[in-house]
Amino acid sequence: MTQAATLTTSPASSVRSLSRHDVKTLSLAALGGALEFYDFVVFVFFAIPLSTLFFPHTTAPWLAQLQTYGIFAAGYLARPLGGIVMAHFGDRLGRKRMFTLSVFLMALPTLAIGLLPVYDQVGLLAPLLLLLMRVVQGIAIGGEVPGAWVFVAEHAPAGRVGFACASLTSGLTVGILIGSLTATWINHHWPPADVLSWGWRVPFLLGGVFGFVAVWLRRWLSETPVFTAMRERKELSRELPLRTVLAEHRQAVLLSMLVTWMLTAAILVLILMLPNLLQKQFHLDKNTAFLGNSYAAFALCLGCLAYGWLVDRIGERMALLWGSLALIAGTYALFGDLANGGTYFLWLYPLLGFLVGVVGVIPTVMVTAFPAPIRYSGLSFAYNVAYAVFGASTATLIDYMAERVGRMAPAHYVAITALISTLVAAYLLVKPRQQSEL
Template identity: 50%
Template sequence: MQQPAIPPRSLTRHDIKTLALAAVGGALEFYDFVIFAFFALVIGERFFPADLPDWLRQLQTFALFAAGYLARPLGGVVLAHYGDKLGRKKTFTLSILMMALPTTVMGLLPDYASIGIAAPIIMLLLRVLQGAAIGGEVPGAWVFVSEHVPSSRVGGACGLLTSGLTLGIILGSLITQGLTYLLPAGLLADIGWRIAFLIGGGFGLMGMFLRRWLHETPVFLAMQQQRSQTRLPIKTLLLSYRPALFFSTILTWLLAAAIIVLVLMAPVLFQKWFAISAAQSLQANTFATCMLMIGCIGGGVAADKWGMSRSLLVGCLLLAAAVLWLFYCLSFAPSQFFLAYGVVGLMLGVLGIIPAIMVTVFPTQVRFTGLATAYNLGYAVFGGLTPLFITLLMPLNRQLPALYLLTLCAAVIVSCLVFERKQRSFSKKK
């Protein structure tokens, strides 16, 4: 299919405003999704029987966390279908509402001591709703901003948005630190974590309000005028764009695993397996996440300047080296832990390149559906199982997270080279 032509233009003030609003709204919604991870230990204590072994309670808690990822494909495909058919903007309002309401209910939900087995079951259902919402939000946001800017700025736009999403993680980390510092352990377990979830519900409503000022993308409007939409985007995707779908899923695997292991699970892992104090691990996590924001913007700008594939390959090599240094420091040079973790955060800037690549490998007619399907399948299958995999095998080898991420970096490098070769071969045949 021919993609709708958009006249070349420079980045306007309206584009910058759109990027800022999308990034802030995405950050507020992402906070709602990740705050669960920061309070995983407390939630495990409150929503499962007290007589369970510690390892089993932790495993079940991360299973609840994983449920949000497993729900992403369904929510992502459904929201993406309407995004490709009815418009990108409309999915934004729906996805953020689907996130804000369950987060608020989580903060008010009675625990196991009050309602028994119903507590973890209801928490599971709410987590599923959160997963469905984020499944449409994140890929929709990348598509939205990439279609608002010139093609030469797609990397920078996606990097900026990914940096904005990272701000949601920083908010979660800062609020967790603040509540941990201000409240005694008993009060934190009783109501402190609930305050964080209720704040998240308010954030979601704020994000929905901000998105009133967003406008539909010029690319989608042009596609509507040319009447070049497909009747069933998912069918077209599976029939005609399987290589791009597979490649994007591999990219998402690295993106998901890196965020989950190095950002969301890291404070718990550092405390439990490397004897890092709670205060130090949370402070280092906040620093690394701030560096991640800078890295994502840098990665996106590098993709625009030096090419997406080249930037991705170099970024994967730098990330692998940084991860090796971090886990070396955790075991043998703890005095360098803080600095090493910050460098890892900066090298995670490769994650700002990944969405820009995924946006460009799908045509407009199936772009939202293609990106959402790959992104959510990758997160559901690989991202959702990563916490369980790490939790089960960590007792056998404390260096497992590093080995896991190094393997993924190698897989992305190989996949990128293979996909590029196939694309060149296909172009020559045409």
């Protein structure tokens, strides 16, 4: 492996300040990612009106919402398809091309959802069209997120890979914040009847516009230096990249899947699903629930940056270890307070949001696990398959557990995944670094 294909994240590495070009690349990548991720997650913030509008009125409310979560989950099940295909061409043809294609594929179905007819207009065709649009969204996001992490990691100077990956992750979480703020504003300013009649369409129509803005922004980005060097030296994988991943890097795939499990739990349960759970399980009013979620989403953006800074100083393995333990403590603190009336909810939820920022460490763990010629394919396969398995089942599972097992069930689920991530970090700390790592 040549030096051109090898980067370093060790905390002992020499650290160069980010240049103006570095800042431009990270900013454009993060902003484009924020707009695209908004498109993908805004669906869950409007799960309740969607469950009412896209299924028969005779369907029990809990079943309609369960079916809506099933459509939400379909987006996760479609992720591996988009991720594997785009990663293949990303390793063979270039990171930038797939980076731009993915955001275009996201904009179209998001705009279409805002224009879809509802059940009263076209019957069973309504949920089928919604499902189709969600699948296309899943294909797009499957290529976007892994490709974005690889893109910024390979652009980052030595000793700045942790912050680069975390800044992109922070950008993605800004998309969640935009979705949360949009939902908060709509639910606060518009009567429920208006939201149900036409207001729910607005965030999807805005998302379609955001997506095309992101496509335009990415035309200013350049191919990564690592890929350019590999292409010039004819080091690109001549075999099917995924075949090499599965034959030679199975351990890296497994470890990446395990840390992705924590990422899915932290984001889905504590950020995306919690506003609805707060209303159903802890009887918080809608405005308070969404206000707290907006605070938490903003804190999450800052937390990702803080953890990225930490990675470049103590290493991604130690940052993952301590960050996972802190997430466990913060999760039980919030749910314990909620179980006792939620007196400190608006303080503890933002604190927990900041601690969820440990997800900003995870992309560095994964990009360091695979050598450059198959990095996009390896990361994409591990991340998307894990997200398909855990992401597709989490919403339904947590909703079921919260109804039947108890109000602390979501906290227990997140804690289990964080404990597994802690064990992965401990294993990596005693495992020697490989030459191929970033």
